[in-house]
Amino acid sequence: MWMQIPFGLLQAGIWLNSLAVFFSAVFAFDLTLTIIATGLVVLVIALLGGSWAVLASDFVQVLILMPVCLTVTVLALLKIGGLGAFVAQLPPGHLDLRQIFSKDFLWLWASP
Numbered sequence: 001m002w003m004q005i006p007f008g009l010l011q012a013g014i015w016l017n018s019l020a021v022f023f024s025a026v027f028a029f030d031l032t033l034t035i036i037a038t039g040l041v042v043l044v045i046a047l048l049g050g051s052w053a054v055l056a057s058d059f060v061q062v063l064i065l066m067p068v069c070l071t072v073t074v075l076a077l078l079k080i081g082g083l084g085a086f087v088a089q090l091p092p093g094h095l096d097l098r099q100i101f102s103k104d105f106l107w108l109w110a111s112p
Helices: 005-027 031-080 083-088 103-110
Strands: none
Touching: 005 031, 031 083
16 A cells, blocks of 8 residues: 555656656647646646546546547548458467467466
8 A cells, every 4th residue: 555655656757757748749848847837737636626626637538538549440440441451460360369368378367
């Protein structure tokens, strides 16, 4: 339980850094300013609104991401010629579940 705090801080730092790198490359924003501003916005939302505000922002994020991901999936499948062409381009044995769930795989998950 105590390890969640440092790992959570590390995860938040990585998230803020990756967001700042993206914004810096795309919109030419300052890296440090983006990290500070985004961190403050997230902190204010969490402090003022609590878990409900965080949950609501996650819900809105899903409302944006799901249609985008579905649209990109459909467009990618159309670009390569459909689902049949996608499956035909897979490496041999990629969908063979006997190779995926081998004894080595099960040993990694079932070993003490």
